[in-house]
Amino acid sequence: MTIPPTIPLGRPTVGEPELAAVAAVFASGWLAGAGPTCRRFEARFANLTGTAHALATSNCGSALFLGLRALGVGPGDEVVVADYTFPATGHAVLQSGATPVFADVRPDSFCADPAAIEAAIGPRTVGILVVDLAGQPGDFDAYRAIADRHGLWLFEDAACAAGATYRTRPAGSLADLAAFSFHGRKGITAGEGGALVSDNAVLIERARKTHSYGVAPAFGRGEDVPVFDELGYNFRLSDVQAAILGAQLDRLPSLLAARRSVAKRYTEAFRELDAVEVPAELPDREHPWQSYLLLLAPELDRGRVLAGLRARGIGCTFGTYASHLQPVYGRQRPLPVSADAFRRHLAIPMHAELTEEQADRVIDAVRGAVDA
Structure with a gap:
């Protein structure tokens, strides 16, 4: 028996619009990370997610880590994490020096069960990190009520959720911070990439500084010699990837x-x-x-x-x-x-x-x- 060609699990939709966007970046001379094309994409992505600010990152894992760092998470802290998820979610908590405490999920949506979140909160809990499973948001009104009742922050792992909504509100606007992925199987993609979004300008600016080695990114920094006063990382998205993502937003x-x-x-x-x-x-x-x-x-x-x-x-x-x-x-x-x-x-x-x-x-x- 002859088996027909394999139907792949996932396949990106890319073509001439993405190639034209990349060609424009090549012509501009700025291919590096956190440049003008990244800034334009950030503004558009913030608008899509109904938030005031967006930061383009190298992937969703780095967006999660930067968000936790901006929130001040560190050793001795516990974070309640939705259990049914790719381990990048829990890894970001470990990378921050904190301890993930996993909460079980609903048997229908497989998003975090609010009752399980409440049961997992302890004296060292500082926040709640929930996951939009396969892109569908969980019970955010209930999550917010729990967070407010216990004085905790709420973080949305929206890796798969570009374009999703919860009670007419876009994914990304449902928590204090949200992280997205642009991996090849996601709804929009540049092969890799991520974004951190929030209405909180202070959190995004903290993340922006640490995502570029601990100083302001070169684009728009001015002529002063930067001073390294804290540890940072290279978690920038290149302008080539940002150009592809701009074309993907159109699609x-x-x-x-x-x-x-x-x-x-x-x-x-x-x-x-x-x-x-x-x-x-x-x-x-x-x-x-x-x-x-x-x-x-x-x-x-x-x-x-x-x-x-x-x-x-x-x-x-x-x-x-x-x-x-x-x-x-x-x-x-x-x-x-x-x-x-x-x-x-x-x-x-x-x-x-x-x-x-x-x-x-x-x-x-x-x-x-x-x-x-």
Whole structure:
């Protein structure tokens, strides 16, 4: 049997607009990080996220770390972290010298459960770091109420959430700070990259200084010789990447529409399939569908299903991590909902380049793999 070409799990939508934007940067002579193209992208991205300020960074992990540093997080502190997430979230807390305390997630959205957050707060807790799973925001009104009640800051890991909303408010505007990713599988991409956004100018300026070795970036700094009075890092986004992201922002409405069309097609096809549960799209949110995660029936062997899909030419993988099970974080208390999702979630192709015919081929392959 001849297997058709593989349908990839993710694929960026890039072409002539991105090439033209890069050519303009080449012509400008400023390719380095934190330059004029970065500043223009930051202004546009702040507008998209409904915030006053944005800082372009090398990736989402650096945005998370810079945000925690700007908040003053350090040794002896504890941060409550949503458990079901790529470990970059917990890693940023460890890199800050603090301790992540993981909170379990809701069994429908797999975003942090407000009751679990409340239960995880202790005398050393300084803040709450929640995750928009697959881009869909969690219960931010409840998170804010908990943070305010305990005098804590609230940080949104919005890595996958560009273009998402919660009760009409854009992802990024839902917390004191938010961090985004522009990795190749995200809704908009420059291959890599990130952003930190906030209405708090002081926090963003602290982050801006430390993201450039501890001094103001060269663009717009003036002629005075900079003085290094604190430790900083090189977490700048290049102007070449910023140019690509500017073109991607122009595409964002059509990219979101294409992903939502695929998600609707998947959900309609899989809703009546007993072997899987379709992802919840909560009614007061706009889901950007960075990933489409099916929850397999408990009796199914996910490894066998993955192998069956790959044999049929379908890109696929597990969902994301139950962070508390990762050895880097040491001994953690059990978090059953997150652990169960880690065992059963299956990610199938989701990107704006999927045709209807490809989506139907994915649907047929999933049906075949779970019945095999």
